[in-house]
Amino acid sequence: MSSIRIALAGATGNLGIPILRALLDANHTVTVLSRIGGNSSKLQAHPNLTIKETDFTSTESLTTALKAAQAEVVISCYATSAIGSQNPLIDASVAVGVKRFIPAEFGMDSRNPLSVQLPVCAPKAATQRYLDEKVAANAGFSWTGVANGLFLDWCLEAGIILDLKQHSATLYNGGNVPFSATLLRDVAKAVVGVIEHRDRTANRIVYVHSARITQNQLIRYAIDNDAVKWVVNVKATEEVRWESLAELERPSGDVEAAMLGFCIVGSWDPEYGCDFSSHLDNNLLEVEQLSEPQLRDVVESFL
Numbered sequence: 102m103s104s105i106r107i108a109l110a111g112a113t114g115n116l117g118i119p120i121l122r123a124l125l126d127a128n129h130t131v132t133v134l135s136r137i138g139g140n141s142s143k144l145q146a147h148p149n150l151t152i153k154e155t156d157f158t159s160t161e162s163l164t165t166a167l168k169a170a171q172a173e174v175v176i177s178c179y180a181t182s183a184i185g186s187q188n189p190l191i192d193a194s195v196a197v198g199v200k201r202f203i204p205a206e207f208g209m210d211s212r213n214p215l216s217v218q219l220p221v222c223a224p225k226a227a228t229q230r231y232l233d234e235k236v237a238a239n240a241g242f243s244w245t246g247v248a249n250g251l252f253l254d255w256c257l258e259a260g261i262i263l264d265l266k267q268h269s270a271t272l273y274n275g276g277n278v279p280f281s282a283t284l285l286r287d288v289a290k291a292v293v294g295v296i297e298h299r300d301r302t303a304n305r306i307v308y309v310h311s312a313r314i315t316q317n318q319l320i321r322y323a324i325d326n327d328a329v330k331w332v333v334n335v336k337a338t339e340e341v342r343w344e345s346l347a348e349l350e351r352p353s354g355d356v357e358a359a360m361l362g363f364c365i366v367g368s369w370d371p372e373y374g375c376d377f378s379s380h381l382d383n384n385l386l387e388v389e390q391l392s393e394p395q396l397r398d399v400v401e402s403f404l
């Protein structure tokens with residue numbers, strides 16, 4: 102497809118880096134919007150890449166940056182702690198005539214009636230409502246959210262799904278709950294797919310995964326490989342939800358730990374829509390699912 106002018110905020114993060122690589126590989130022209138004094142120095146130069154330090158709290162500053170970029174598409178990969186602060190970027194996008202806004206979603210199903218009540222997901226739903234208002238008032242403006250479940254490789258590395266190095270795990274709701282998870286490179290592929298299929302992805306969430314898996318399935322793959330005995334605990338996600346709500350209530354509570362707890366709830370309780378199998382957009386977005394041997398390889402790469 103022909104090159105599109107794209108502005109990417111949060112390009113220096115866990116997900117931003119693979120998205121930036123995929124956009125440049127697809128021959129798009131990218132302006133990275135980075136916080137003043139942020140992490141942009143870690144990005145490598147590329148002929149199709151411009152880096153612009155911007156005040157993310159200022160619609161005026163963002164408007165100037167997006168105008169200079171002549172951006173047609175804006176992608177927000179803001180850190181989780183900042184997902185409730187995307188409105189200035191949305192306002193600036195509308196002001197300069199951006200056609201598609203991709204908000205920082207990239208996780209659980211934010212359209213599920215239970216998920217949206219989780220404090221980690223509520224700001225995403227609020228952003229969608231704001232985007233819908235902008236769509237209604239501005240012909241030509243549109244948005245797409247990407248739901249990809251857990252980041253498969255990132256969460257394995259971080260010991261969130263299982264701790265493959267220590268051979269230990271907390272099995273949520275027994276460990277046999279099927280859930281959707283996606284490699285970072287496949288999330289990036291889905292974003293490129295949205296840009297290539299803007300007509301069929303307008304004003305909705307797209308659902309992708311690299312695989313539908315269970316925690317016990319991944320432990321089996323690990324045991325097949327190294328036969329080390331696993332130490333496992335079991336925990337109900339409802340207990341995690343109450344603990345996380347209590348953590349938020351505590352003066353100087355650990356907000357990050359609470360947010361991780363809410364992600365666990367959304368990822369391992371079927372009522373929260375953690376298995377996307379019945380409504381995938383993989384084919385449209387050209388995201389291939391992993392075969393069983395490929396999935397085993399992913400697990401083994403973290404042992």
Ligand SMILES: NC(=O)c1ccc[n+]([C@@H]2O[C@H](COP(=O)([O-])OP(=O)(O)OC[C@H]3O[C@@H](n4cnc5c(N)ncnc54)[C@H](OP(=O)(O)O)[C@@H]3O)[C@@H](O)[C@H]2O)c1
Pocket residue numbers: 110111112113114115116117134135136138139140141157178179180181182183184186205206207208209249250251252253255256
């Ligand atoms: N599904 C999953 O398993 C999973 C896991 C983690 C994250 N996520 C989601 O993926 C998206 C990106 O997360 P990430 O882990 O890639 O983020 P991250 O690495 O924590 O941060 C991304 C970038 O955001 C910018 N940033 C930091 N603080 C900011 C602030 N206060 N306001 C605006 N920008 C800020 C920084 O870029 P600059 O310094 O260049 O400005 C940073 O490199 C989020 O929507 C998050 O909720 C999903």
